[in-house]
Amino acid sequence: MRDTDGLTSEATQDIALNTPPTATFTVSPDPDTPLREGTVYTFDASASSDAEEPAASLEVCWDWDNNGNCDTAYSTTKIATHSFAYDDGEVQTVRLVVRDTYGLTGEATRDVHVLQDLPPTATFTFTQPAWNQVNFDASASTDDHDPPATLQVAWDYQGDGDLDTEYSLLKTASYTYPHLGCYWPTLYVKDTFDRVGALPRPVNIIPPTAAISLTGSGGTLNSIDGIVQVAVYTDTVGGDVISNGLVITYTPWLTLPHDIMTGTFVYQGFTLSAWSLADGQPVNEISGTYTITVSYDYDYLAHVLHLPFEEELELYHWASGTPALWTPVDFTLDTATDRLVAAASSFGDFALVMDVHRFYLPRVARSN
Ligand SMILES: [Ca+2]
Ligand SMILES: [Ca+2]
Ligand SMILES: [Ca+2]
Ligand SMILES: [Ca+2]
Structure with a gap:
């Protein structure tokens, strides 16, 4: 200061000048090398510094998406981890904020390069060493990042949406x-x-097509997974044969796909060609009308397989000719005795058909 006389006086005073911290951080692994999404990065702000105070007293927070808002609380812990989703961007910017004890802040940012990680491409082959056994092999499945040996597989054998196995590195089942x-x-x-x-x-x-050839005079046929019961009857009046019939019972019925009747399951194609009556006379050599009765197991089909099947039953007869055809045979359904009764004037190949494909397929979204 200087007064009007030119005399001066001086005084000094310490002014506490505070400066913001210097923010800096490292990222591991290298954020410039694109790595699959989900990779866990370690962020280390330990090298951040401040002119007035030790690094240990500095607080940091992390803004993982650089939107201006910290996603972590301020902490003196300088190391944090984070991973990124590809959907948020191929390059994502991380912002570090460092705060000194006076509240001044410094910031730094780094870009992290992210690669998309796609789901594995599932593929499998299968073999059927027996008609009802399936061996599955998923070893040809691949992934965009992981080698096949590290992929885990699980199976839903019916396609009903419920997994039937745990996830496992074993690719066969x-x-x-x-x-x-x-x-x-x-x-x-x-x-x-x-x-x-x-x-x-x-x-x-x-099941494989069972060769059903009714020969001999016995009453049963061995089939692939059950026994077909066959009975023959003859009505006579005054010693003359007036009616011949067969009763066929199969529980449960076999099924075989029939190329000609696309879209249906055929339950037990049966051949009535060589059955002998008690007197030794082959049935198919007796002229006239024959009654064919097929007994079905209502409880099994309706309550075990849950098939609303009775209205879907069809009976076909194979008619040779050019072209040979399966032709429908009229029948009467006796729901009281669970029997289907038809009349035929000739023997040959018959097929009992249930148009049940709409009901029996498992609940699954078809891929076509
Ligand atoms: Ca400071
Ligand atoms: Ca944020
Ligand atoms: Ca993947
Ligand atoms: Ca299942």
Whole structure:
């Protein structure tokens, strides 16, 4: 200061000047090298500094998406981890905020490059060493990042949406189906990022065609998974044969796919060609009208297989000729005794058909 006389005086005072911290951080692994989404990065702000105070007293917060709002609370802990989703961007910017004890802040940002991680491509083959046994092999499944050996697989054998196995590195499985039908077993493949790819494939669980040739005078036929009961009867009046008939009982029925009758299951094609009556005379050599009665197991079909089947029953007879045809045979359904009764004027190949494909397929979204 200087007064009007030119005299001066001086004084000094310490002014506390505070400066913002210097923010800096490292990222591991290298954020400039694109890595699959989900990779866990370690962020280390330990090298941040301040002119007035030690680093230990500085607080940091992390703004993972650089939207101006910290996603972590301020903390003196300088190390944090975070991972990124590809959906949020191929390049994502992380912002560090460093705060000194006076509340001044410094900031730094780094870009992290992210690669998409797709679900595995599920694929499998299968073999059927027996008609109801299926061996599955998913080893050809692949992933965009993980080698096949690290992929885990699980199986839904029916395609009903419920997994029947745990996830496992083992790529093969085997299953024996308790019931015939067309199933959509579904493979689920999971990569190390827990992304899951799935594939359903249709599998027909159908017994092989049983050769049904009614020969001899016995009353039973051995078939693939059951016994067909056959009975023959003859009505006579005054020693003359007036009526011949067969009763066929099969529980449960076999099924066989029939190319000619597309879209249906054929239950027990049976041949009535060489049955002998008690007197030794072959049935098919007796002229006239024959009664064919087929008994069905209502409880099994309706309550075990849950088939509303009775209205779907059809009886066909194979008519040779050019072209040979399956022709429908009229019949009467006796729901009281669970029998189907038809009259035929000739023997040959018959097929009992249930148009049940609409009901019996498992609940599954068809891929076509
Ligand atoms: Ca400071
Ligand atoms: Ca944020
Ligand atoms: Ca993947
Ligand atoms: Ca299942």
